[in-house]
Amino acid sequence: MKEKILEYLNKKHDYLSGDQISKHLGISRQGLWKHIQELKDLGYEIVAVPHLGYRLESCPDRLFDFEVTRSLRTKFIGRKIHYFDYLTSTMDTAMRLGMEGEPGGSIVLAESQVKGRGRLGRSWLSPKHKGIYLSLILRPKILPAACPVLTLMSAVSICEALKDVAGLEAQIKWPNDVLIHNKKAAGILTEMNAEVDKVNFVVIGIGLNVNNDKKSLIPQATSLREQLGAEVSRVLVLQELLRRIELNYFILEDKGSREIIDKWRNFTLTLGARVKVDYQHKQIEGQAMDIDQDGSLLIRKDSGLIQKISSGDVTACR
Numbered sequence: 001m002k003e004k005i006l007e008y009l010n011k012k013h014d015y016l017s018g019d020q021i022s023k024h025l026g027i028s029r030q031g032l033w034k035h036i037q038e039l040k041d042l043g044y045e046i047v048a049v050p051h052l053g054y055r056l057e058s059c060p061d062r063l064f065d066f067e068v069t070r071s072l073r074t075k076f077i078g079r080k081i082h083y084f085d086y087l088t089s090t091m092d093t094a095m096r097l098g099m100e101g102e103p104g105g106s107i108v109l110a111e112s113q114v115k116g117r118g119r120l121g122r123s124w125l126s127p128k129h130k131g132i133y134l135s136l137i138l139r140p141k142i143l144p145a146a147c148p149v150l151t152l153m154s155a156v157s158i159c160e161a162l163k164d165v166a167g168l169e170a171q172i173k174w175p176n177d178v179l180i181h182n183k184k185a186a187g188i189l190t191e192m193n194a195e196v197d198k199v200n201f202v203v204i205g206i207g208l209n210v211n212n213d214k215k216s217l218i219p220q221a222t223s224l225r226e227q228l229g230a231e232v233s234r235v236l237v238l239q240e241l242l243r244r245i246e247l248n249y250f251i252l253e254d255k256g257s258r259e260i261i262d263k264w265r266n267f268t269l270t271l272g273a274r275v276k277v278d279y280q281h282k283q284i285e286g287q288a289m290d291i292d293q294d295g296s297l298l299i300r301k302d303s304g305l306i307q308k309i310s311s312g313d314v315t316a317c318r
């Protein structure tokens with residue numbers, strides 16, 4: 001009902017009498033008053049003027065489920081949202097939900113995380129109301145070895161969404177860092193629950209720095225706000241991101257990984273560069289040649305030998 005009230009107030013953009021709203025929505029005046037109070041408690045500025053009625057003055061910048069699903073252009077991704085003011089990590093909650101049988105496409109969102117985590121045991125700074133902290137549950141019918149391509153698909157989707165919504169040219173550093181002007185704007189952490197030859201479910205965790213100011217960013221990171229010089233609607237960014245993920249996921253299901261990997265190549269700054277990779281406690285140096293169909297990086301070492309690397313930390317050599 002809150003969603004409907006907001007939609008109606010938004011559409012008319014002017015004072016609407018309580019009578020008019022209650023009739024339109026088929027609820028009592030008392031019921032309407034209760035919902036309006038709840039919306040005010042959530043941070044919506046709704047003014048009530050005697051003889052004129054209610055008017056929506058402003059909306060808070062929150063990722064409430066009804067804000068995200070309103071005008072969300074997806075079929076199944078993000079249609080069910082588990083929204084929290086704060087969590088330890090959206091990954092823990094999504095993994096638990098996955099074990100309990102949560103359907104693919106559901107997402108977990110938190111306004112902040114106490115212990116947001118990144119790859120290789122790192123932490124992910126998650127200041128309140130600044131970024132998007134999202135975990136998406138998927139149940140793909142693929143083998144566990146093919147799962148890394150889901151990370152590439154997510155990185156491509158982030159770049160496409162940033163271009164669409166904010167006109168920003170982002171690039172990917174293998175496998176999963178999204179950079180703008182060489183600073184990290186987003187990271188992806190993929191975890192799965194699988195048997196030897198069967199994936200039960202995958203959780204794709206995405207952290208995106210949206211409205212962070214300098215204080216809430218480490219020196220190697222950036223945010224959309226820093227890049228654009230203005231705040232951005234996190235709801236709009238998230239909606240576009242979910243739409244892009246769904247489009248790419250359908251491509252992956254229909255045609256396999258080739259098209260996604262081709263898109264990934266267009267966004268990457270890793271291929272062609274001379275790189276150092278920390279891989280299984282060793283450092284490997286060489287030319288980043290390509291990625292193969294499972295998303296592994298192929299490096300030509302100075303000996304001429306091609307080494308396949310499934311995970312690691314890449315730095316470009318100067």
Ligand code: BTN
Pocket residue numbers: 088089090091113115116117118119120122124132133134135176177186187188189205206207208
């Ligand atoms: C990385 O770059 O190392 C990956 C960072 C992933 C961060 C996101 S934020 C939402 C989700 N919850 C977490 O605890 N981590 C991921």
